[in-house]
Amino acid sequence: MNNDPDITRGVKDGMRIMTGLAASRGFVTGPVFLFRTTANEQVSEYRVEQDQVAHELARLSDAFALTRTQIRSLALELGKRISGDEATIFDGHLMMLDDPAFLGSCKEKVSKNRVNAEVAVNVVSEKYSSIFAAMDDAYLKERAKDVNDIAKRIIRNLLGGADAHAFRAERPCIVVADELTPSETISMPKNLILGFATDRGSNTSHASLLARALGIPAVVGLGSISETVRTGDMLLLDGTRGKVIVNPGRAERLAFEKMVARSKTLEEKLEQGKLLPGATSDGHAVPLLANVDHSTPMTGLYSVGAEGVGLYRSEYLWLTFDREPTEEEQTHAYTEATRALPEGQPVTIRVLDLGGDKMTKGAAASHKEANPFLGNRSIRFLLRNPEVFRRQLRAILRASAHGNVQLMYPMVATIEELRAANLELHGCMAELREAGIPFNEKIKRGVMIEIPAAALIADALAKESDFFSIGTNDLIQYTLAVDRVNETVARLYQPTHPSVLLLIDMTVKAAHAHALPVSVCGETAADPVMAVLLVGMGVDELSMSPNLIPLVKKIVGQVAFSDARNLADTVRCMLGAPADKVYTYCRKQVMKLAPELLYLQ
Ligand code: PEP
Numbered sequence: 001m002n003n004d005p006d007i008t009r010g011v012k013d014g015m016r017i018m019t020g021l022a023a024s025r026g027f028v029t030g031p032v033f034l035f036r037t038t039a040n041e042q043v044s045e046y047r048v049e050q051d052q053v054a055h056e057l058a059r060l061s062d063a064f065a066l067t068r069t070q071i072r073s074l075a076l077e078l079g080k081r082i083s084g085d086e087a088t089i090f091d092g093h094l095m096m097l098d099d100p101a102f103l104g105s106c107k108e109k110v111s112k113n114r115v116n117a118e119v120a121v122n123v124v125s126e127k128y129s130s131i132f133a134a135m136d137d138a139y140l141k142e143r144a145k146d147v148n149d150i151a152k153r154i155i156r157n158l159l160g161g162a163d164a165h166a167f168r169a170e171r172p173c174i175v176v177a178d179e180l181t182p183s184e185t186i187s188m189p190k191n192l193i194l195g196f197a198t199d200r201g202s203n204t205s206h207a208s209l210l211a212r213a214l215g216i217p218a219v220v221g222l223g224s225i226s227e228t229v230r231t232g233d234m235l236l237l238d239g240t241r242g243k244v245i246v247n248p249g250r251a252e253r254l255a256f257e258k259m260v261a262r263s264k265t266l267e268e269k270l271e272q273g274k275l276l277p278g279a280t281s282d283g284h285a286v287p288l289l290a291n292v293d294h295s296t297p298m299t300g301l302y303s304v305g306a307e308g309v310g311l312y313r314s315e316y317l318w319l320t321f322d323r324e325p326t327e328e329e330q331t332h333a334y335t336e337a338t339r340a341l342p343e344g345q346p347v348t349i350r351v352l353d354l355g356g357d358k359m360t361k362g363a364a365a366s367h368k369e370a371n372p373f374l375g376n377r378s379i380r381f382l383l384r385n386p387e388v389f390r391r392q393l394r395a396i397l398r399a400s401a402h403g404n405v406q407l408m409y410p411m412v413a414t415i416e417e418l419r420a421a422n423l424e425l426h427g428c429m430a431e432l433r434e435a436g437i438p439f440n441e442k443i444k445r446g447v448m449i450e451i452p453a454a455a456l457i458a459d460a461l462a463k464e465s466d467f468f469s470i471g472t473n474d475l476i477q478y479t480l481a482v483d484r485v486n487e488t489v490a491r492l493y494q495p496t497h498p499s500v501l502l503l504i505d506m507t508v509k510a511a512h513a514h515a516l517p518v519s520v521c522g523e524t525a526a527d528p529v530m531a532v533l534l535v536g537m538g539v540d541e542l543s544m545s546p547n548l549i550p551l552v553k554k555i556v557g558q559v560a561f562s563d564a565r566n567l568a569d570t571v572r573c574m575l576g577a578p579a580d581k582v583y584t585y586c587r588k589q590v591m592k593l594a595p596e597l598l599y600l601q
């Protein structure tokens with residue numbers, strides 16, 4: 001359910017609404033400062049004559065030394081502002097600068113190839129950076145950007161310190177760039193930075209980590225915002241939901257300002273009790289888990305109060321690699337995620353859900369389908385490609401030796417699919433057993449309920465699984481025949497449509513009749529109003545984007561279980577009412593029970 005209708009309503013005259021990744025929570029409004037950072041510095045090449053080599057080598061050494069001094073002072077500055085892992089961001093830069101091989105290779109290029117120092121740094125850093133970029137580990141991959149960052153700085157210093165992209169804003173602004181490096185991010189005067197909005201970037205990019213650590217709202221992965229805006233344009237930036245509005249109208253501005261003021265108060269309150277287990281005010285446990293993928297910084301889950309991973313979207317590994325990851329690569333990724341969590345916390349790994357809007361480039365080119373959301377997606381693809389399925393199942397099983405790994409099948413529509421999937425699982429278990437490879441023999445297998453057919457046969461599915469997780473993102477799309485990625489039908493995408501609520505109700509009842517726990521891992525769980533309703537309907541756990549956990553935990557904690565149940569009972573009697581009326585009613589009730597919900601108004 002849309003919490004903030006003013007942000008997602010649509011495009012008005014001159015106004016642009018853009019959606020990206022919520023990299024750092026918070027709301028800001030302000031003028032754009034366009035900060036272009038794309039390419040490495042333009043470096044002109046010239047030949048260094050024999051009698052100039054010593055001079056060129058000295059220039060190189062001086063530039064390295066100056067860069068080291070600058071980075072040390074940035075690290076010092078950072079250490080004053082923040083603590084913890086983020087404060088060590090520049091350690092890698094310094095290590096690289098101190099690495100004799102780096103300077104040595106640059107010097108070799110100058111002396112042997114007789115190229116100028118700038119070109120030598122460019123060539124050597126590109127080689128280093130491409131080695132990092134080719135690595136499978138998401139963290140190491142990101143280090144390619146550190147190399148580029150250092151190279152830029154060294155080259156600037158070689159060019160006499162001229163900083164082509166200096167931050168020249170004189171008043172507080174939202175920095176828009178194609179991408180930001182950590183040293184660019186930290187070099188900017190914090191008192192002038194209201195927020196960041198970038199074309200590219202991921203959760204593990206250092207600029208995102210820094211923005212979070214510095215408490216600066218940020219939205220990354222916006223695609224083309226740096227091409228869309230100009231310095232001086234007005235921007236509303238919602239780092240909590242990953243949205244920006246360029247040149248908003250008066251109504252949007254007013255609504256946003258109201259939200260900013262109110263969110264401030266709430267943000268302070270969210271800090272209290274966020275590490276306690278999720279529960280209603282009268283102690284009914286409602287664990288709050290995180291939806292993640294391999295690029296999510298898992299150590300950050302503790303600080304938002306996540307009680308485990310309710311959904312690990314494994315297909316992002318395929319999308320990042322743009323190919324099938326090997327069994328070893330998968331085992332490594334799943335094991336890493338498992339080990340990063342406190343002992344006993346579940347990691348619910350969902351098997352591959354490729355298809356629909358999630359395709360590798362190769363698959364998109366070779367498997368064109370007229371209706372990919374209704375096509376060879378997810379479990380259907382896996383059952384038709386048993387080798388791919390078995391490699392993934394073995395990897396998940398192998399990770400299960402290291403912690404509380406759970407396995408989840410997406411897009412199940414029939415009992416045969418569940419049985420066929422379990423058969424593959426048992427086959428893989430037998431193989432591992434025979435090979436003496438350890439795994440958890442009692443690994444829990446869950447079914448995602450995200451196709452109406454699955455909700456309707458939930459009773460049968462429950463008999464052959466250990467838990468259910470309701471994927472409302474797809475359940476709504478398939479129940480209402482509303483494409484979840486088509487903004488022109490977004491208004492018809494209604495979580496409180498009575499048909500959707502009926503299917504959720506049926507699923508919960510079937511699960512509980514067989515003593516199965518049931519969670520919701522679709523976006524509906526992250527809407528505080530819906531979260532209360534879902535708890536009232538008997539949903540046992542909620543799983544969502546990590547940064548929304550403190551808010552939902554707070555709201556659930558304000559409401560008594562009996563009140564949530566009463567709300568669900570009333571809603572069950574509203575089957576004839578339009579979906580938006582049902583939502584409005586729920587919001588009113590939840591606001592009475594948890595005034596903290598002011599945040600949303
Ligand atoms: C869902 O459908 O609700 C879900 C969580 O899965 P995804 O969004 O990855 O399709």
Ligand code: MG
Pocket residue numbers: 410450471473474
């Ligand atoms: Mg889904």
